[in-house]
Amino acid sequence: MAGYTRTDTGNNIANGNVIDADDLDAEYNAVEAAFNASTGHAHDGSAGSGAPILKVGPAQDFIVSGTAILPKTTNTLNIGSAAVQFKDAFFDGTVDTDALTVSANTTMGGTLGVTGAITATGGVVGNITGNITGTVTGTVSDVSNHDSGDIAEGSNLYFTTVRSRTSVSATGSLNYEPTSGVFSFTQGDTDTIAEGSANLYYTTARATSDAQAAISVTDAGGDGSVTYSAGVITYTGPSATETRAHFSAGTGVAYAGGAFSIGQAVGTSDNVTFNNTIVNGNLTVNGTTTTVNSNDVNIGDATLTLNSDETGTPSQDAGITIERGTAVNKSFLWDESEDEWTVGSERIKAGTFEGNLTGAITGNADTATALQTARSITLAGDLSGTASFDGTGDVSITATVADDSHNHVISNIDGLQTEIDTKAELAGSTGQAFSASTLNATTVDLGNWTVTESSGVLHFATGGTNKMKLDASGNLTVVGDVTGFGTI
Numbered sequence: 325m326a327g328y329t330r331t332d333t334g335n336n337i338a339n340g341n342v343i344d345a346d347d348l349d350a351e352y353n354a355v356e357a358a359f360n361a362s363t364g365h366a367h368d369g370s371a372g373s374g375a376p377i378l379k380v381g382p383a384q385d386f387i388v389s390g391t392a393i394l395p396k397t398t399n400t401l402n403i404g405s406a407a408v409q410f411k412d413a414f415f416d417g418t419v420d421t422d423a424l425t426v427s428a429n430t431t432m433g434g435t436l437g438v439t440g441a442i443t444a445t446g447g448v449v450g451n452i453t454g455n456i457t458g459t460v461t462g463t464v465s466d467v468s469n470h471d472s473g474d475i476a477e478g479s480n481l482y483f484t485t486v487r488s489r490t491s492v493s494a495t496g497s498l499n500y501e502p503t504s505g506v507f508s509f510t511q512g513d514t515d516t517i518a519e520g521s522a523n524l525y526y527t528t529a530r531a532t533s534d535a536q537a538a539i540s541v542t543d544a545g546g547d548g549s550v551t552y553s554a555g556v557i558t559y560t561g562p563s564a565t566e567t568r569a570h571f572s573a574g575t576g577v578a579y580a581g582g583a584f585s586i587g588q589a590v591g592t593s594d595n596v597t598f599n600n601t602i603v604n605g606n607l608t609v610n611g612t613t614t615t616v617n618s619n620d621v622n623i624g625d626a627t628l629t630l631n632s633d634e635t636g637t638p639s640q641d642a643g644i645t646i647e648r649g650t651a652v653n654k655s656f657l658w659d660e661s662e663d664e665w666t667v668g669s670e671r672i673k674a675g676t677f678e679g680n681l682t683g684a685i686t687g688n689a690d691t692a693t694a695l696q697t698a699r700s701i702t703l704a705g706d707l708s709g710t711a712s713f714d715g716t717g718d719v720s721i722t723a724t725v726a727d728d729s730h731n732h733v734i735s736n737i738d739g740l741q742t743e744i745d746t747k748a749e750l751a752g753s754t755g756q757a758f759s760a761s762t763l764n765a766t767t768v769d770l771g772n773w774t775v776t777e778s779s780g781v782l783h784f785a786t787g788g789t790n791k792m793k794l795d796a797s798g799n800l801t802v803v804g805d806v807t808g809f810g811t812i
Contacts, residue, residue, distance in 0.1 A: 329354060 331350040337343050380386040385401060387394045395401040404410045442448075467475075472482050481487070485505075494500035499508045519525055532555070541552035547562030564582065573579040577586050590596050615621075630642040643657030643665075659666045768775040776783045780796040792802045 329358075 331354050332347055337347050337351070376388075378388050379396075380388070381396070383396065385396045387396060489502045489505045492500060492502065492505075494507060497510045497512065499510070500506070501508075514525055524530070536555045539552065539555065539557075541550055541557055543550050547566040549560045551558045551560075568582045571579055571582075571584075573584075577584055579585075588594075588596060631638075631640055634640070638660050641657050641660050643655055645653055645655040645657075647653055654667075654670060656665070656667055658664075766777045773784065773786050776785065782794040783790045784792040791804070792800070794800050
């Protein structure tokens with residue numbers, strides 16, 4: 325359902341503003357639409373449709389909740405009237421009322437339970453369970469409020485004590501007194517009863533004789549023996565000789581005089597030596613194990629656990645140590661204090677290394693990506709400029725030359741200043757002149773290296789091959805890689 329939505333979203337209808345009729349007209353139209361009879365508020369609790377109406381009536385006499393419909397005051401409201409009635413009513417629970425008046429027929433599918441009295445002026449047709457006062461027509465299943473004095477005797481006679489006692493009699497040793505209705509039995513014993521020919525009386529002599537005659541024992545041979553005499557069965561067990569005759573020696577085991585031997589003592593405190601041993605189950609060694617003349621060990625398990633008896637905070641290093649005879653042993657260990665694997669100062673050689681690398685790299689690191697730490701290069705003196713290096717791309721330096729007099733301050737770039745100082749010292753020791761004019765030359769000979777200026781471009785060469793150049797714009801070009809940081 326549609327709800328009221330304010331149209332003056334800009335808050336034009338406010339104190340101090342010029343309010344047009346259109347502004348108010350639009351708001352009134354929105355209010356009208358919100359309360360329209362067919363499209364307005366539903367009062368169902370949804371957004372814009374109003375909260376549910378829970379109380380109805382001139383004095384809120386009718387209250388509706390999620391579980392009950394109640395009058396505001398008990399015993400004040402009627403549902404319908406004699407003139408204006410509801411049609412059908414359906415209940416799926418208990419109907420509790422002070423009085424119930426039914427004007428027409430009533431059909432009841434279950435049991436009618438009545439704690440009071442039932443008055444039926446037209447009579448009751450059908451079976452009734454309970455006490456009934458008045459005339460009953462039909463079948464009555466319970467007449468507990470009547471006795472046989474109220475009902476005439478028919479063909480099924482009433483029970484009487486006299487009738488019951490006189491219909492019983494007894495013969496033989498069993499006596500019966502009909503007046504009191506008591507039976508009595510005159511106790512006898514086997515002495516008073518004659519013995520027949522089939523079921524004879526029990527006697528100890530008869531039982532002993534018959535039992536001894538019915539029992540027999542057969543000794544089928546073998547170790548030991550069994551005999552029977554006068555009701556007694558005697559069993560004699562096998563002798564030591566008979567028992568030992570069933571044992572014999574096997575592979576690696578000797579047998580003599582009832583004792584087995586394997587050629588060595590195998591007590592719990594003895595040292596036992598075997599050749600090859602195969603254990604299909606678990607093998608537990610509580611002491612120290614020693615392996616002799618063993619080159620290869622094959623283990624079928626997928627994992628090998630070292631230091632397996634550790635249960636608390638770990639404190640021991642664990643790993644593999646290789647015995648190298650007269651040479652120093654080598655180890656591959658888990659260093660518990662450093663929380664890392666270590667091979668000490670030894671090297672690990674591998675065709676491929678995959679993972680993050682921390683620390684300096686020695687050797688070919690053309691494809692290494694671990695040293696990607698940003699560095700900055702600063703040029704000082706008459707040559708100024710900066711360059712940044714993030715460890716991945718090429719480095720280009722744009723420099724600015726303060727003047728063109730060639731009198732530049734040269735920092736110790738890759739040992740250049742050291743070479744110049746060395747030559748200056750050499751010139752001084754040999755008596756040769758070394759002055760600023762020497763540095764202003766187009767070529768500086770540094771031994772293995774030469775620095776040459778041509779058309780404003782400075783070339784650095786070794787072995788007659790240019791390796792680096794610096795042009796007048798400050799651009800630096802090198803043949804090989806540029807290391808942003810490291811140890812020289």
